[in-house]
Amino acid sequence: MISGARTYEEAARLPARPGLGRRVWWFIRRKPLGAFGAGIVLLLLFTAAFAPVLAPYSYEQGDAAKRLKPPSLEHPLGTDANGRDMLSRIIWGARVSVTVGFGSVFIAMGLATLIGTVSGYFGGRLDTLVQRLVDIWMAFPALVLLISLLSVLGPGLWNVVITLGVLLAAGASRVV
Template structure:
């Protein structure tokens, strides 16, 4: 009988694809059991959509000043009121979502890449390399994170980019220690020993065996760290070390409006609510992912 050729329309490895699909289905099945986590996902998806389409949704320009309409309370014309320059607060919050979410995601991605790389090297190779890297982590963790971020921005200069860099730096030890502790256990597993015995290079062992099995705690911690990064960016903006005027960053909006807290509380209330909901959403997602990725929770 003639040998059947592999059709290019068929997947090259249907077993692997089925495994990945089954994993994602099982992950979602476990995740949606946590109703609060589903609510958190909905909150973040809503903010992402608002941030992406802020230019279309925002009723006014973010820096469009109307001096005759300063500090107006929420109304049918200005749903969230106006600030001390007569700017529409709703428009500025929508555009501020872009800045806050960008800072959160970019800073955490940088922390994950650097922290994972350094943590894998420390945990896998051990000895003096591990000792040196671990002491570096201890030094960074010895400082309160926000004070370390303030010190870094003070040296580099106040700006949103420098605040982003500072937030990324202070979160590197968190990911580094998580990955290091995970790698210390994984490198003693039988399948890693078998890979070494057949002469597989360390780099291939790390890429194909160590990293894939270290992703669960990294994903959970990254989700939680996005919330922390947004909060830290808001704190730096509030102190005048992050985003600079007239950027509509939420922390900066709080700082600019604190003088009018009693006269026009809505100028502080709504940016604060935006920060609270975003941080809450990411924390709920992190809790849901932690439960979904816990082997004890799987059926």
Template sequence: MVKQRHNSQSGLPEIWRRLKKDKAAVISMFVLLAIILVAVLAPLIAPYGYEVQDKKHPMEGSSRAHLLGTDRLGRDILSRLLYGARYSLAMGFIATAISAVLGIILGSVAGYYGGRIDNLIMRFLDIYQGIPMILLTVTLAAVLGPSLRNAIIALGVGFVPGTARLMRASILTVREKEYIEAAKSVNARDAYNIIKHIIPNAIAPVIVSITMGIGNCIMAGAQLSFVGLGVQAPIPEWGAMISDARNYMRGNPTLALYPGICIMLTVLAFNLLGDGLRDAMDPRLKN
């Protein structure tokens, strides 16, 4: 073997260094940054308010006044898309955060302690997963009333079993590794073992799944809005916009196309970034 210098580091700088090599992930990151920026700055860059109606020009194609045209109520599509980024991203991030926190806690507890606790948690999640998510959300929306907040809660809770299952499986494999025993044999305490060895080795797939989960949540949120259980008019969530446009699909397909492209781009970017992160976080795939 050729003698070589090993200057590798660990931690975030190292992950960043390796992530930089993945072009798709870097591009995705810029796309996402742009979308987030747009969401934050929407009131500044949008030419109109999202509910402002140009009553003389409903359902028009692109023009100088309305770059992407107007919808049936004469609202500027571009402005609505820019504002829509706020609601779609909020849905994605908050719902994913809820599912990540609950899922990681439940999964870690089930995986680390095992036995009866594991059985209890996992069987509960099994039953829970047996109920179709859309039904669950319908029920929740019926009880709490359809709104952005309730859609987020429904989505967040809906994605818990997936995260929990992944975390548990990941912890189970790591827990049995010899290096955990090796650490015990040099007097490592349980807490040290969990924080220093088990979680760092178990978390990578979960982080990846969370990143991709944001995309999924946006998608599921769009679905909810599409069936009228999520964001309510006149708030311009992308899924709700497609839902609005579905009656005019034949006459004016761009109405559904633009928000569709937005959703696709965002979800794709999250997925590619997640892919890149998975590779970057695994030291075995280095260089």
């Protein structure tokens, strides 16, 4: 942090930086909607990280006798058509959502950085060619490309992560 103090004595008289607790409290008071959104994101990350501990049942454990049961103390959100607990499925689904989100953004930023850096470093005709290829890639509807790539790669969580990462990379390479 730049303070503008010219000597050590001047720097010693500067007010101390507020602690983390004070800054968090300021954020909550001054930006309640931002704090609410941050709370939801933190809750999602916490739920995803501790899904095995928080979920009352396995995500695939079903009981045919308890099909389509309404909410109760045993199943707070009820059960689905296969007798699986809905709360447990939501908790385990948070883990999948966080994996897809972070994984695809990580891949997209790595690929976009590579594309943008090569394009910017070499410049000239290579830059023009790369940017026209990015234009062509961005001209296709994202959903059509997503379905097409997934039909080639096949089903699976990591195939979805890779496909989304590649699709997001084109637009992000413009920023680099």
